[in-house]
Amino acid sequence: MTHASTIQKIFKDIGVDYRDSTDSNALAVHTPIDGSLLGRVKCTNQSEVAAAIARAHLRAQSWRNEPAPRRGAAIRAFGEIVRQHKSSLAQLITLEAGKITQESLGEVQEVIDICEFALGLSRQLYGLTIASERADHKLLETWHPLGVVGIVSAFNFPMAVFAWNAALAMVCGNTLVWKPSEKTPLTAMALNGLLLKACASEGFEPLGMSELLIGDREVGATMVAHPNVKLVSATGSTAMGREVGIACASHFKRSLLELGGNNSAIVTPTANLDLVVRGVVFSAAGTAGQRCTTLRRLFVHRSIYSKLVPALVRAYAGLPIGDPRDPGTLVGPLIDERSFAAMQTALEQVKQSGATVHFGAREIVLGESSFYVRPSIVEMPEQSGPMLKETFAPILYVTPYDDFEQAIEMNNEASHGLSSAVFTQDLREAEIFTSARGSDCGIANVNIGTSGAEIGGAFGGEKETGGGRESGSDAWKAYMRRATNTINYGSSLPLAQGIKFEI
Ligand code: UN1
Numbered sequence: 001m002t003h004a005s006t007i008q009k010i011f012k013d014i015g016v017d018y019r020d021s022t023d024s025n026a027l028a029v030h031t032p033i034d035g036s037l038l039g040r041v042k043c044t045n046q047s048e049v050a051a052a053i054a055r056a057h058l059r060a061q062s063w064r065n066e067p068a069p070r071r072g073a074a075i076r077a078f079g080e081i082v083r084q085h086k087s088s089l090a091q092l093i094t095l096e097a098g099k100i101t102q103e104s105l106g107e108v109q110e111v112i113d114i115c116e117f118a119l120g121l122s123r124q125l126y127g128l129t130i131a132s133e134r135a136d137h138k139l140l141e142t143w144h145p146l147g148v149v150g151i152v153s154a155f156n157f158p159m160a161v162f163a164w165n166a167a168l169a170m171v172c173g174n175t176l177v178w179k180p181s182e183k184t185p186l187t188a189m190a191l192n193g194l195l196l197k198a199c200a201s202e203g204f205e206p207l208g209m210s211e212l213l214i215g216d217r218e219v220g221a222t223m224v225a226h227p228n229v230k231l232v233s234a235t236g237s238t239a240m241g242r243e244v245g246i247a248c249a250s251h252f253k254r255s256l257l258e259l260g261g262n263n264s265a266i267v268t269p270t271a272n273l274d275l276v277v278r279g280v281v282f283s284a285a286g287t288a289g290q291r292c293t294t295l296r297r298l299f300v301h302r303s304i305y306s307k308l309v310p311a312l313v314r315a316y317a318g319l320p321i322g323d324p325r326d327p328g329t330l331v332g333p334l335i336d337e338r339s340f341a342a343m344q345t346a347l348e349q350v351k352q353s354g355a356t357v358h359f360g361a362r363e364i365v366l367g368e369s370s371f372y373v374r375p376s377i378v379e380m381p382e383q384s385g386p387m388l389k390e391t392f393a394p395i396l397y398v399t400p401y402d403d404f405e406q407a408i409e410m411n412n413e414a415s416h417g418l419s420s421a422v423f424t425q426d427l428r429e430a431e432i433f434t435s436a437r438g439s440d441c442g443i444a445n446v447n448i449g450t451s452g453a454e455i456g457g458a459f460g461g462e463k464e465t466g467g468g469r470e471s472g473s474d475a476w477k478a479y480m481r482r483a484t485n486t487i488n489y490g491s492s493l494p495l496a497q498g499i500k501f502e503i
Contacts, residue, residue, distance in 0.1 A: 003031050003095055007038050007186060010092050014085045016193030018186070027214060029186055032098035032333040033323060034367020041185045043215040049222045052211035056148045056175040057228040059208025064145040064173040066204075071171045072122025077198035078167070079115025082108060082191075089159065089190060091325075096184045097158055098333040100324040103287055110160035111191070113455045114471065118167035121476055125172065136490025143480040145173030146254070150223045152234035152244065155335055156290045158184035159191050161235045161258070164455065164471045165479075166195065166210065169233075172479040176210040177229060179220045181236075183335060188212055217243075224248060231256060231479065235292070238390075238416070238464045245466070256478050257466025258459070260390045261418030263441070263450040264297035266407040266433070269304055271423035275447060276308065279423065280396070281315050283449030285375035288331050289394025290339070292465075293419045293443070293451035297387060299407040302400040309398055313358050313377055321363045321372050333372050334393060340371035343393035346386045347376060350397075355380050360395065383410045390416060404429055412440045417462030419443035419450035442469070 001009075004020075011018035020026075021042035029038045044052065063071070082089065089111075090104035099107065127141035149169040153161045158180060166176055180188035189212060196206035213219050217240075224232050224247045233256040234244045241259040248255035265283070267276050283295035300308050324332030334340050340362070347360045360376030375394030380387055387397040401407040411420050420439040423446075424430055430446045432438050442461030443453060453459055458473035460466070469475045495501060 003033070003036050003038050006091070006095065010088045011190060013088050014190060014194060015197065016190055018189060027182060027185060029096065029183075030369075031095050032335050032370060033095065033325070035369030036367055038095060039186055041189070041214055044213045044219055046218075046222060049213055049219055050226075052213060053148060053177055053223065053226050053228055055208035056177050056211050057208075059205070060145065060147045060175040063175055063209070066173070068122045068125050068171055068173065071173060072119045074199045074202045074204055075115050075122070075167050075171055076119045077202050078195050079112050079119070081194050081198050081201075082111050082115070085194065086112070092187050092190055093158060094324050094332075096187050097155055098324050098335060099287060100329050100332050101327065107157060107160045110455055111163040114160075114163050114167045117455055117472060118171045121168070122171040125476065125480070127482070132486065133496060134488075134494045136488065137494075138487050138489070140485040140487065142483045142485055143172075143477070144483060146230035146479060146481055147174060148229050149174045149176055149479060150229040150232040151176060151178045152220055152232065152236060152240070153178070153180050153188075154236045155181040155183035156287065156292070157235070158187040161470075162188070162191060164459070165233045168470075168476045169479045170209075172476055174231075174479055175208055177213055177223055178210060179213045179215070179223055182214075182216060185214050188214075220244075221247065224253075225251065227251070230254065233468070233470065233478075234258070238466075241466050254478070256468035256470065258292070258461075258468050258470055259464060259466040260392075260416050261292045261294070261461060261465055262296050262388065262390045262414040262416045263293055263419040264299060264411045264414070265295055265421040265423060265450060266299045266401070266404070266411060267301060267304065267308060268404065268422065268424040268426060268429050269301045270425040271304070272425065272447070273304070273308055273311065276423045277311050277315055279421070279447075279449040280312060281319070283421075283451045284396040285316065285319060285331055285394050286451065288334055288373075289375060290335060290392055291451045293453065294394070295396060295421075295450045296390065297383070297410075297414070298396055298398045299401045299410055300398060302402055305400045309377070309379065312396075312398070316359055316375055316377055319375065321374060323366060331372075331375060331394070333366075333370050337369070337371060339393055340373065342391050343373065343376075343395060346389070346391040346393070346395060347378070349386050350378050350380065353385055383413060388414055404432070408433065408438055415464045417441045418465040419445070419453075419461065421445040421448060421450050423447055
């Protein structure tokens with residue numbers, strides 16, 4: 001069975017229409033597993049983008065009037081339908097993004113989890129009642145939908161990141177337009193198709209609820225500039241986020257940016273080294289180093305450096321690399337040749353600077369075109385050069401440190417601020433790391449790696465990571481506008497600040 005026929009079968013199994021496009025401008029989608037063709041997807045042209053936004057805008061006018069728990073029912077149905085098709089959806093992610101099956105299943109689980117969270121949230125969209133300084137007055141905060149929320153998602157989490165945004169945005173009363181990565185349009189078509197089916201199953205008109213825009217950055221740029229798109233939630237590179245952020249600012253539009261990360265972990269002398277090895281390998285080599293939360297810099301106390309680094313090198317030497325569909329594989333392919341080239345360039349650069357480079361070469365080639373590498377460990381005597389740049393590939397830079405405060409400084413030296421971790425059994429170190437003078441990242445963990453966050457917490461980071469927060473906690477507030485209401489239930493009109501204005 002070819003990959004392309006597996007794709008046809010997956011769509012048939014989940015009950016979403018899909019036919020290869022015969023359009024001359026169709027996007028050819030190839031699998032990173034062996035480079036073969038998965039399908040051809042029609043791109044959305046400019047007038048179709050405008051029509052899609054218009055449908056979403058129109059649908060938002062009535063969706064906002066549905067009681068939030070009713071909106072939650074649509075998201076509950078979405079979560080249920082995704083659960084029902086969990087393995088087919090995971091198979092699709094593996095084919096299109098090259099993730100190993102375990103991680104693809106984890107990603108689908110993340111979709112299910114956020115739907116459950118959003119269902120609960122649909123009964124908890126509450127504001128404050130605030131004491132008024134005036135007699136017979138009260139202050140309220142009420143929260144209202146924004147309208148159309150635009151979502152830009154990346155190839156590496158082709159389902160979960162959309163779902164974080166979609167589930168929250170929809171229970172908050174918004175409708176969606178979604179521009180997925182050009183590398184993963186099939187996953188997007190499948191998931192969006194299921195979302196619309198779920199809406200219909202609860203008796204909601206699906207048209208305009210979530211419109212898919214397939215295409216390149218121009219499609220994204222039109223969406224970002226459109227006055228009826230009230231919030232743009234974008235996940236991807238810092239370069240993309242900078243463009244989106246500036247465009248949104250120039251239209252006084254909200255943006256929620258979840259961009260790159262140059263995440264680090266500190267391993268202190270008291271750390272449990274078995275746990276460190278497992279945590280580091282999952283965070284640094286898992287997903288072939290292609291998570292925004294991937295561990296890229298490791299600061300190891302000099303006293304344990306010569307014990308830990310060889311243990312990591314041994315673990316890396318034994319990593320099973322290959323077809324992500326094989327249950328034994330832990331490291332699948334890089335997404336494409338560009339990503340491979342960026343990795344090789346970074347490794348060349350550090351080699352020239354005299355660093356010790358373990359692994360990083362191409363390991364196998366499956367089919368006509370595929371990029372499987374053995375994840376690399378690079379020993380750097382101090383933090384410098386490419387180490388301060390995010391290369392979206394499995395390179396782990398390891399640097400010794402002497403003083404804990406110095407290690408925190410190195411953690412904070414990166415221009416990104418997404419995720420960070422400390423491995424320690426020393427309570428003081430753990431507390432300092434998570435305190436105001438500790439890690440400056442949006443995520444600061446103790447005794448676990450930098451990746452693999454649960455949906456219950458707010459997800460996102462500082463500095464060049466963009467500052468946005470998605471997923472759990474009170475991230476829902478980004479998808480609503482806040483109104484402050486002052487209610488006078490008396491029969492006189494006292495003015496605030498004691499102002500007298502008698503007529
Ligand atoms: C991303 O790589 O864009 O914490 C998101 C994690 C996942 C999400 C990563 N839950 O690694």
